[in-house]
Amino acid sequence: MLNYFHERQTIPEVSAICSQLDTLKHRIMSGNYENPRKEYDECKDLFDAVKQQAIGNDDEQLANAQLIYKHYFQLFCDLSAYFRLLEEHKYKSSWNILQDCFDEIKFVGKFLAIDARKELPDLYELLENYETLYPYKVFVSSEYIISKSHCSICGNSMQSLACPHIKGNLYYGDIAIEIIDEIQEFQAACLVSHPEDKRCIIELADDNRSEAEKFEKLDQFLTLSLPHLQKFSIETVMETRERNDIIKVGRNHLCSCGSGIKFKKCCGKNLFYQHERNIITPKGIVIFE
Structure with missing residues (x-):
């Protein structure tokens, strides 16, 4: 078309x-x-x-x-x-x-x-x-029973014989849409990973982090200054790294934090952490026709 x-x-x-x-x-x-x-x-x-x-x-x-x-x-x-x-x-x-x-x-x-x-x-x-650069992975999807609706073109119920239109088809420059007039019952709100609409996101009410902190992956990607129309691939690798804010001592020595507990049972348990490393590979530029 x-x-x-x-x-x-x-x-x-x-x-x-x-x-x-x-x-x-x-x-x-x-x-x-x-x-x-x-x-x-x-x-x-x-x-x-x-x-x-x-x-x-x-x-x-x-x-x-x-x-x-x-x-x-x-x-x-x-x-x-x-x-x-x-x-x-x-x-x-x-x-x-x-x-x-x-x-x-x-x-x-x-x-x-x-x-x-x-x-x-x-x-x-x-x-x-x-x-994939956004932190959103889980979304809310609602379930409900529709008790009344009508066709956007003729105004009749799309379930009735009086409506000749097929939902989603085009008719002289208009698309046939089922417009909901009344919801009989709201049944559930489900947490899903692949909803039809990803706009209903979940956020913590007391999350006071800055925009750059909340969207760290996206923010760091943009510092690469790739053209926005340049395609790319992302390979995520999880690496075990050692924390540099813990002073190491012998496993059976008293912990360096002053807790009076052996290092292996105190800070030694948290000496290593999992670090996410993202490898970006630039590809071709999207060309408009």
Whole structure:
């Protein structure tokens, strides 16, 4: 659908949209992340114009293509916003924007043939690597019973014969979504490692560490100053290291800390610790098409 939309540049609005996206892509590749939505805001009304023109001409393919291209455009807005937050060391805020990027890639990719996904696979791989740099490993996922919902297009229940739409399909530039009106029962909140939505994170209420301390792995990675679009791999190695804040004495001697206990039963038990060493291997740069 991206190619179909791009090939319709004889339509002035389509040509203007494609030109604005090219400008945004070039800004990102040059490292300029100021005002991430500037180009999109200047042409967002053009998407509506293309949609209405397509509906008027009974061209459902163009109407659907403009929706996919709109989300494709928004992906690069989110990507620019994400890189900007990284440079501003706003790591906690960057997490949700990172998840927005994943959502846009998945949504757009769903409607494209594998060989027509342009730079999406490379971007997804790159962002997956960034995701591993965050401390979040466990998330909250809720379970509930829906008692009432309706179709976003026709307003009828999607379980009824009155609704002809299939959830997730496109219809003249709109996607059929099941909108929840009423939840009968909230059943559970589960701790999971691979939820559908990773935005519901778990944090300690009294964690007063700085942003750099909480996101130490990500913060240290950024000190390498690799281009944000450079792919990379991470190999994590656990090493046993000796603490340098403990004065060693004989195992059966009194501990150097002054506790009056033998060293082997006091500080000697904590003489070694496990250190995580991360080996970063740079790979190729993601090139926008």
